[in-house]
Amino acid sequence: MSNLFIPNPKEVESIHILREVAAQFEKPVLLFSGGKDSITLVRLAQKAFYPSRIPFPLLHIDTGHNFPETIEFRDQLVAELGLELIVRNVQDSIDQGKVTEERGRYASRNTLQTTTLLDAIEEFKFDACIGGARRDEEKARAKERVFSVRDDFGQWDEKNQRPELFDMLNGQIEQGQNVRVFPISNWTELDVWEYIKTENIQIPSIYFAHKREVFFRDGMIWTANEHVFREEHEQVEEKMVRFRTVGDMTCTAAVLSEATSLEDVVNEIRASTISERGARIDDKRSEAAMEKRKKVGYF
Amino acid sequence: MENRKLIKIATAGSVDDGKSTLIGRLLYDTKSLTTDKLEAIEKTSKQRGFDYLDFSLATDGLVAEREQGITIDVAHIYFNTEKTNFIVADTPGHVEYTRNMVTGASTSQVAIILIDARKGVIEQTNRHFFISNLLRMGHVVVAINKMDLVDYDEDVFLKIREDFEALVEKSDFKSEQITFIPISALKGENIAKKSDLMPWYVGNTLLDHLEVLEPEDLQQSSLARFPVQYVVRPKTEAFHDFRGFAGKLYGGNLKVGDDVTILPSFTTSKIKSIQFFDQEYSEATPGSSITITLEDEVNISRGDMLVKSSEVPHSEKSISATICQVNNKPLRVGQKYTLQHGVNRVLAKVESISSKVHTDFSGEEASDQLGLNDIGKVNFRLSKPIHFDAYTVNKANGSFILIDEGSYDTVSVGFIEI
Ligand SMILES: Nc1nc2c(ncn2[C@@H]2O[C@H](COP(=O)(O)OP(=O)(O)O)[C@@H](O)[C@H]2O)c(=O)[nH]1
Ligand SMILES: [Mg+2]
Numbered sequence: 016m017s018n019l020f021i022p023n024p025k026e027v028e029s030i031h032i033l034r035e036v037a038a039q040f041e042k043p044v045l046l047f048s049g050g051k052d053s054i055t056l057v058r059l060a061q062k063a064f065y066p067s068r069i070p071f072p073l074l075h076i077d078t079g080h081n082f083p084e085t086i087e088f089r090d091q092l093v094a095e096l097g098l099e100l101i102v103r104n105v106q107d108s109i110d111q112g113k114v115t116e117e118r119g120r121y122a123s124r125n126t127l128q129t130t131t132l133l134d135a136i137e138e139f140k141f142d143a144c145i146g147g148a149r150r151d152e153e154k155a156r157a158k159e160r161v162f163s164v165r166d167d168f169g170q171w172d173e174k175n176q177r178p179e180l181f182d183m184l185n186g187q188i189e190q191g192q193n194v195r196v197f198p199i200s201n202w203t204e205l206d207v208w209e210y211i212k213t214e215n216i217q218i219p220s221i222y223f224a225h226k227r228e229v230f231f232r233d234g235m236i237w238t239a240n241e242h243v244f245r246e247e248h249e250q251v252e253e254k255m256v257r258f259r260t261v262g263d264m265t266c267t268a269a270v271l272s273e274a275t276s277l278e279d280v281v282n283e284i285r286a287s288t289i290s291e292r293g294a295r296i297d298d299k300r301s302e303a304a305m306e307k308r309k310k311v312g313y314f
Numbered sequence: 315m316e317n318r319k320l321i322k323i324a325t326a327g328s329v330d331d332g333k334s335t336l337i338g339r340l341l342y343d344t345k346s347l348t349t350d351k352l353e354a355i356e357k358t359s360k361q362r363g364f365d366y367l368d369f370s371l372a373t374d375g376l377v378a379e380r381e382q383g384i385t386i387d388v389a390h391i392y393f394n395t396e397k398t399n400f401i402v403a404d405t406p407g408h409v410e411y412t413r414n415m416v417t418g419a420s421t422s423q424v425a426i427i428l429i430d431a432r433k434g435v436i437e438q439t440n441r442h443f444f445i446s447n448l449l450r451m452g453h454v455v456v457a458i459n460k461m462d463l464v465d466y467d468e469d470v471f472l473k474i475r476e477d478f479e480a481l482v483e484k485s486d487f488k489s490e491q492i493t494f495i496p497i498s499a500l501k502g503e504n505i506a507k508k509s510d511l512m513p514w515y516v517g518n519t520l521l522d523h524l525e526v527l528e529p530e531d532l533q534q535s536s537l538a539r540f541p542v543q544y545v546v547r548p549k550t551e552a553f554h555d556f557r558g559f560a561g562k563l564y565g566g567n568l569k570v571g572d573d574v575t576i577l578p579s580f581t582t583s584k585i586k587s588i589q590f591f592d593q594e595y596s597e598a599t600p601g602s603s604i605t606i607t608l609e610d611e612v613n614i615s616r617g618d619m620l621v622k623s624s625e626v627p628h629s630e631k632s633i634s635a636t637i638c639q640v641n642n643k644p645l646r647v648g649q650k651y652t653l654q655h656g657v658n659r660v661l662a663k664v665e666s667i668s669s670k671v672h673t674d675f676s677g678e679e680a681s682d683q684l685g686l687n688d689i690g691k692v693n694f695r696l697s698k699p700i701h702f703d704a705y706t707v708n709k710a711n712g713s714f715i716l717i718d719e720g721s722y723d724t725v726s727v728g729f730i731e732i
Contacts, residue, residue: 020588020595022602024320024529025399030603031562034544035657038616062591065605066556067548150390157373157389178388178417178640180727182562183654183715187722201401203392287348 032198033063039186043143047073049085050261052147072099078124078263079106080242088219103135123265133169145196151203167191212277224257224272235268324403324418326442327428332459336499338369343506346393388418412687413640423452423532431464435477440674447485452532454492462498468514471496484675538566539711540620541656558605564710569597573623577701583608617658629699634731637692641725645684651716661697705729
């Protein structure tokens with residue numbers, strides 16, 4: 016019986032990176048948002064260490080404004096795979112007076128997450144945080160390294176990054192530094208969706224078209240509920256929508272869609288003309304928005 | 315992921331030769347620019363008073379470089395066609411940026427070298443081609459850009475090709491590894507669409523040419539090298555005695571039943587199984603991340619290497635390599651570093667610097683140090699032997715990085731010579 020293994024090059028690269036993290040760091044953690052990218056990371060980690068369990072815990076920074084479907088999904092996944100899950104809440108950072116809740120039309124807890132994350136890193140002494148960011152998401156991400164060294168303040172210095180040659184990863188760091196690791200750096204949104212489809216990976220239901228109470232503002236579709244600021248004249252309607260990312264409700268816009276299956280979603284992404292981050296309200300604040308947030312330790 | 319092949323490309327060219335414009339154009343022509351990105355480009359182009367779309371805006375990402383209007387680091391850009399996924403490393407072209415091109419090229423199979431048709435082959439072009447040669451790129455596309463500014467004149471193209479072919483003579487490339495294409499990135503001539511304005515050019519458009527390249531043809535075929543990255547020991551009920559060796563396979567195939575030798579212990583065994591996730595395979599191809607189990611209980615740890623017993627690599631405590639310095643801290647005789655060869659680390663001391671190499675094929679000179687962007691020949695003494703091949707034979711097993719013991723920065727990349 017000849018049974019030749021033909022690898023998928025992007026999957027290979029991600030698995031290589033995950034194994035390097037496990038081997039080079041003492042306390043790695045996987046930042047889990049409940050979104051499709053972090054779910055994909057979990058699958059890749061499962062493959063990288065099989066038949067061993069994934070040798071690091073998941074960390075969820077909960078803004079308190081998550082879609083309930085995402086949280087339910089998270090708990091189910093963790094139980095099924097026997098993973099260790101750590102949750103830290105933005106609400107606690109607010110209660111401790113470390114951050115102040117934003118107000119007004121564009122109020123969001125997205126930027127507040129940074130403080131909660133940095134505190135968690137310090138609390139657990141994590142030296143490597145694995146994230147699902149992709150370079151195709153945003154121009155500033157295009158220059159991000161796979162192993163991206165951050166200082167004590169979580170800051171990213173884009174002018175002073177270590178060059179990454181071939182597939183050799185240098186995870187040596189000084190005391191107080193930590194590394195953000197991006198195993199799916201080289202994947203596109205379409206790659207992720209196609210992978211979810213071929214691998215038949217379960218994802219939260221909000222990624223599929225469903226009826227939802229929404230309202231329209233600035234050409235985007237917002238979820239209508241108590242966490243999202245809405246002016247009186249902004250009318251609530253019921254629409255068939257789905258989400259392309261599942262961040263905080265306050266900064267994740269929906270798109271009109273009829274895609275109820277993975278097959279439909281993949282076809283829709285293939286044909287789509289609005290980029291994924293176009294549906295993230297926080298990036299629209301300014302063109303340089305992402306880069307500024309990265310400098311202060313955002314994922 | 316659908317079964318598209320993956321082609322990785324590094325771009326090289328001097329400032330303003332049109333790299334960013336070319337990449338933006340490729341994105342546009344393959345419909346990879348989304349409406350919101352296109353709108354942003356339209357808006358900014360208009361703000362700046364252009365009567366055309368400035369596609370370089372699609373890739374020039376960071377605030378600092380937007381302010382300076384130049385690309386300052388390696389950026390990665392993605393697009394795909396029906397059959398192929400492409401990754402482009404956009405590397406800037408300043409004299410002092412050898413480091414960036416080496417970095418971008420190290421993860422790519424193909425180099426696109428841009429030449430401004432008005433300027434022809436310049437000193438920079440020599441350097442870009444020198445680096446392509448040093449890194450043994452699988453294929454080089456010489457894109458002669460801004461043909462619109464020379465009236466799409468065939469003679470201009472032929473002259474540049476002739477000048478470039480003189481360089482090819484000095485290199486290790488075979489002529490079929492080099493392709494010349496006349497283009498206008500700004501106007502989109504010969505990018506995705508065959509140019510009516512250059513009927514004298516009978517070859518493929520750039521995109522068609524990139525699409526017919528096959529990853530297997532761009533890769534070295536050599537001997538199987540399997541550096542152990544991670545030892546998998548589940549210690550669960552179902553997998554009580556399981557001991558798997560996880561890693562990435564380079565150079566050649568490995569099969570179940572192969573007689574293997576483990577380095578550095580030189581113990582031998584046989585491959586019992588090759589696994590990927592919950593599947594078993596009888597054979598693995600280069601570029602696979604797999605887990606191998608052996609017939610015998612052998613003591614193996616991370617950094618060890620598994621090879622076929624009939625194909626054992628060189629094992630030495632002193633090595634010679636061509637070094638490219640990628641950090642502003644210079645490399646000097648007597649200095650000590652951590653040398654990372656694949657996933658294995660040893661200590662290394664610089665014994666001597668044989669020469670600094672001119673990056674324009676014009677020879678070498680004596681030097682007692684290598685500064686940022688310098689390329690030179692260096693001899694090292696190691697704390698323990700490493701198990702290597704020449705870079706020209708097996709890229710993965712013939713390259714290493716040097717890590718500074720104080721800052722932990724990656725300061726050099728080395729290409730081992732034998
Ligand atoms: N006429 C003409 N101008 C071009 C062409 N390609 C690029 N340019 C212009 O050359 C300048 C530099 O281009 P850019 O892409 O930023 O070059 P880079 O520095 O190599 O990234 C810009 O003003 C472009 O619009 C071309 O094919 N024809
Ligand atoms: Mg540029």
